[in-house]
Amino acid sequence: MMRRLAPGAALSAVFVIAALLSFLWTPYAVDGMAIANRLQPPSAAHLLGTDHFGRDILSMIMVGARTSIAVALVAVGIGMGLGVPLGLAAAARHGGLLDELIMRGNDLVFAFPSLVIAILITAIAGPSAVNAIIAIGIFNVPVFARLTRGAALALWSRDFILAAQVAGKGRARISLEHILPNVTNLLIVQGTIQFSLGILAEAALSYVGLGAQPPIPSWGRMLADAQTMVAMAPHVALMPGLAIVLTVLGLNLLGDGLRDALDPKLGEGRA
């Protein structure tokens, strides 16, 4: 089971460390332009080469990692912060009006492709990193709400919950004290997966110009800027593309590994 967890964690860690490091140090300043130096292939001075403005691509990717991670992290936070309580409430009132309201509301949000929601929000409020966060966050809500409700429903029929009910605990208290701790594993795994999807969504939004605005570096926009230059300087597109692929791969491996490690059912069977 460590087969996935370790490389996943390592890959993810590389990007998190790069992002954190970029607060203190980058090889070059990302807002410094040196047009004469543009489109240089990877070399000792510029490990990943330079882009069309002569900026160092390694530095851009490090700061871009910051943008991606920040957007994805807050978006997952929004999804969890709203989705989990909604899911718990729906499960606690299973079959009731509240359950119906919450779940049909979720269906409504779920029915729109996530990028369409994102484009809608940025069209109304203008493109910016904050609006990208809100857009990606909103489509995370039903994911977490459904997951929480499903897992919670299975728990509500278990004996220890019955015992808690007999002991006189209210539904809200049971949800918080007994249900939530037992769905945390699932939430962590799903959170990791959603986090990687968030990074992809941020890259997609930036690619179409709806994410973080220049001069804030962003992987998606680096790709968009590079696309007409692929023929003469392939590294300009390759590097941010690889960054996206490796981060998402790392997070997915991490998510899979965590599921294997945390899921008690799988654990019993394999250990």
Next chain:
Amino acid sequence: MFRRTLTALALVASPALAQETDLTIAIQLEPPHLDPTSAAAGAIDSVLYSNVFEGLTRFAADGSVEPALAEDWKISEDGTTYTFTLREGVSFHDGSDFTAEDVKFTLDRARAEDSVNAQKALFEGISEVNVVDPQTVEIVLSQPDGNFLFNLAWGDAVIVAEESIENIKSNPVGTGPFTFSEWVQGDRVELARNSDYWGEAPSLEAATIKFISDPTAAFAAMMAQDIDAFAGYPAPENLPQFEADPRFQVIVGSTEGETILAMNNAEEPFNDPEVREAVAHAIDRQAIIDGAMFGQGTPIGTHFAPHNPDYVNLTDLSPYDPEIARQLLADAGYEEGFSTTLKLPPPSYARRGGEIIAAQLREVGIETEITNLEWAQWLEEVFRGKDFGLTIVSHTEPFDIGIYARPDYYFSYDNPEFQELMATLTATTDPAERSSLVADAQRMISEDYVNAYLFQLAYPTVADARLRGLWENQPTQANPLAGVSWSE
């Protein structure tokens, strides 16, 4: 007899050698509709000017004004009455004859109270249009206008017929060398040769104008030879590759596009000339031309095309010097700098140029918040709403320095002295006097640092190496195809 059979055999046997008679040319923007007399969109002229529609006069490839539907004209002594002799035997594509009535209809429609013509100012000086006989029309101006023949050459002044005006937006009927056949929205407009054309018949039998807005798609379509030419090729970084490829020719011409960093003269801090001057000094034009346009473009110091004989090179008024810029900002009371907005429309000169300018302004303490806008949003927010601090745009109309005399124009430059100068210019017909007035006008806006003048937009055309006769320059936004032919 024998020889003729051989020729016929050769023709049958090798169709690949047959002369190509059709052309697919791509441009970047699709027109919103097909009536050049009721919209500002230059894309309409890119498709129709001198192809489907013609005016009394027209722009030649070198920018000079030449007779089109008017064969000849006489100007009265006092310069207020123009008598045009119209070309005989000209008919519209629907078969109706072109007469003086059509000219009267067109001009009266354009200058009417409820006219939606985008360049109504062109017709403002006309006080009456009289039909003398079917081949003669007399136009009376309220005062002499040295620019009148030039004005009539604009795409907004092409002659339309009353009979076909109703459906002009979807089915344009003109007098030009090509007839309109089909518009597949989102993809292309198809034109066919007008066999009854009054002038020399075009060598092309059919022409397709495709709309490809995405630079990557433009590159792919050109490389795959899905299109024969791309006029106004959107990605200057690809040009060296086309130049190196024997299948293609690259023609880099000039345009009337003064690319400027426009400043909102009506609002703080840009209402202060010192701040505007600081911005002008903070900007390194060559870095922008190299970085955004890969070297394509000529630096300008005023709102005037460098290829115009009356151009005055004023780039020395605003050399790149961050030190002076910082000093000027301090003098204006902005020691700490300030923040403003920089709103950018889609073309790469604006998007890439914007990033470079933002970096250059940051050097002198001006922080900019960049917003990338689509054209519709840009027109709404910036051009009409005047809700901006800075923006980058290329003004592609010919001889458009007159926009500085319009205080309600988006950058809100309100200088009565300049407005008076423009009025004098309009009323002056003597060429030498006009030249000196035009030079004064260029100097005035440059010394007032109304906007930061960046560069004259280049006009790259990538075409099949065998194509001849494409317009090299863009004296007006147009792609006249009548003179285009395939060599070999």
